[in-house]
Amino acid sequence: MIMLTYSEIQKYLEENRETELKTNINELHPADIVQIIHELPVEYHNRIFSLLNDQNASDVLPELFDEVREEILKNIQQQRLINIIDEMETDEAADIIGDMEEEASRNLLEKIEEEDSETIKQLLLYDEDSAGGLMQTEIISVLQTMKRDEIIEYIRANIGEVENIHYAFVTDDDKKLVGILELTRLLLARPDWNAEKIMEREVISAVVTLDQEQVAHLFRKYNLIILPVVDEENHLLGRITVDDIIDVIDEEASEDAYKMVGLENEDRVFTNPISSVKKRLPWLTLNLFTALLVSSVVGLFEQTIDRLSFLAVLMPIVAGLGGNSGTQTLTVITRGIALGELTIRNTWRAIFKEVTVGIINGLIIGSIAMVIAYLLKGNIILGVVLGTSMICNMFIAGLIGSTIPVIMKTLKIDPALASSVIITMLTDIGGFASFLGLATVFLKDVAVL
């Protein structure tokens, strides 16, 4: 395979040898062009993109990071964009146009081929996170009565438009989906067999409004590479291919990891700093207020701390271990929900398990801490107070780390939003209150150690 090194490209660009670069870069695989653009400094993006032929440009554009694509679209000439979009599959064209300003997109839709334009307008009506938002309308669909050679002829005539077909969909006269036909089976079929005889009847399909996470579950569960999309009455509308589902799975995994720490999905490695700041500030502000709440709980025990300042030295231990233990539970549970392992029926078993683990870990870690505190400070009561409060707090951690995401799921709020900020606030409060509370009661007669 031809490959251009990074420094070769930079040399071409610096020496303005664009004709040569144009020839060479267009021979690369579009995925490699995408990687090259992402690795080059921003100032070269438009120049490189302008060298691509329409076919390559149409493959590259949908795969670029959002912020890179936006920058390129800002500088592109309209006729060039129309040519590129004409080369795209409808789902990708709809994604690009859907991200544009309303006026620009209306303008564009008037100028591209009418048939495509109608399809794209239709696709834009679906929620972008639904099966409709993922599907493409370029499909091979045959009637159940068609004979083997008729089907082959039909495919020959229509394959030009469709990449990675692998399957034809079989419908009745009413355009309702009745089966799916793996094209390899055509090679094995006898000439007198019709679609109905060759096809697989048990079709897994998705209704057009199904959420993309559920669509990904279908692919995962049934090991699919292609999924037909239908309307409520089972009329065939389009298909979703597995490569788009891999993007969905990546996106959903990022989203879960992100939500746990209060990040928005668009806040990526190279998002510009100001927009990252804007996206993170609301959550950090919320965090400031949860921290003030925690601080006010500590404030309740200021008199105790005033007398026994070493409590302030030890208290971060109780809160820290509880926080980490709670985050572990939270991660296990939200990941279980995301992968569909947790269902309504087995939830109680999961919560019971996490609480048990919290208590046992608390007993072990609490005992170690108890011994250490006794050895360091020579006071057995202090050791018991520290150990006991750690056991309490790790029990609390197991309980809230598992119930909060489950409750949120039941209320149809995304469980990943039970983010570390809430869990940490509660384990901080649990840790400080139990430790300082027990100390206030049991260490009241102790003089400064």
Add this chain to the structure above:
Amino acid sequence: MIMLTYSEIQKYLEENRETELKTNINELHPADIVQIIHELPVEYHNRIFSLLNDQNASDVLPELFDEVREEILKNIQQQRLINIIDEMETDEAADIIGDMEEEASRNLLEKIEEEDSETIKQLLLYDEDSAGGLMQTEIISVLQTMKRDEIIEYIRANIGEVENIHYAFVTDDDKKLVGILELTRLLLARPDWNAEKIMEREVISAVVTLDQEQVAHLFRKYNLIILPVVDEENHLLGRITVDDIIDVIDEEASEDAYKMVGLENEDRVFTNPISSVKKRLPWLTLNLFTALLVSSVVGLFEQTIDRLSFLAVLMPIVAGLGGNSGTQTLTVITRGIALGELTIRNTWRAIFKEVTVGIINGLIIGSIAMVIAYLLKGNIILGVVLGTSMICNMFIAGLIGSTIPVIMKTLKIDPALASSVIITMLTDIGGFASFLGLATVFLKDVAVL
């Protein structure tokens, strides 16, 4: 599609109407049988599994959760297991056998068909997280000189063994991979064309030792559904299908989320509590020692706290915000590394960005905290001390949250291991030390407020 409800199944089992249940359950899609087993209480697992015919059992077994499969394998009769394994594809058989005790697996390998047994032994030599560990050896491979109809005949004769073929691989006389042939293209080819003319020459392939994460990147980057696997000399060995890659992507995403909070991958929602405790304890113990380290830093300022106990009330705010801000940066960077967005060339840009975001967020959140502290305590110097220490700590958070995973990646340690425990320890120390340190210097003449 036929579906059995949960309560129907439970009724069958309780009334011992196993013959009826056997008929009904074997008509389900294997993926639905998997779901039913996972939702039923543990005591029914063996009974349900024993009702499956060999074909269904061979499809169900590889898809079960590890702990469910282990339990079933403990109770299965050897002849039954042999029958099931004979129905499996080689990659799945190797996964099952590879997880068994050495003696049991040797025993089993002697009893299954010799051809399969040899292949499986070969597959077991590859690292299970490499391309070799993922590949299956059931492929359609044709010579470049074969004509269209010869190829079709060959596929007809050999398709029985292979599911989801979609592609044939083209080799030269020396078994070296020279091209890939989308079977749909055969429908369009003329009779006198040979494989060399129909095939695609630019094949993306993986060397057998390639790590599974890199294999997943190839699927992601080139939108593949099937990837041929070759040895160092480009001899064709097998193929990997996209459904296995979806499992890899799920597994890697779980692994990253898990490592960030010190969890092991096998610690799932329904792992038994004792084994979860064992898996989590080492990390929590490490965490206890990092907490003691943090505590000893606070201990350096015990005299200051002794005099000004309200510092103990405010100090969790500085540490908490720093910790959360650091975890945000850590998540953005590790996710960027996982998805291949961060490369050596653009790393500095990413670190610079995160530090900038940390400073700006610190300035804003620190100023708000400054005002709040002034309003609450009426002391301007205290406000300035709190605000300044928050700015310092959020700068530290941006710096370590981005550099630590990058350094770990450079040292070829998994960056997700730069887990919250390390980041939180450093931001805790940064927060407590800067706040209490500044307070010791600037509030030394202040009497108790």
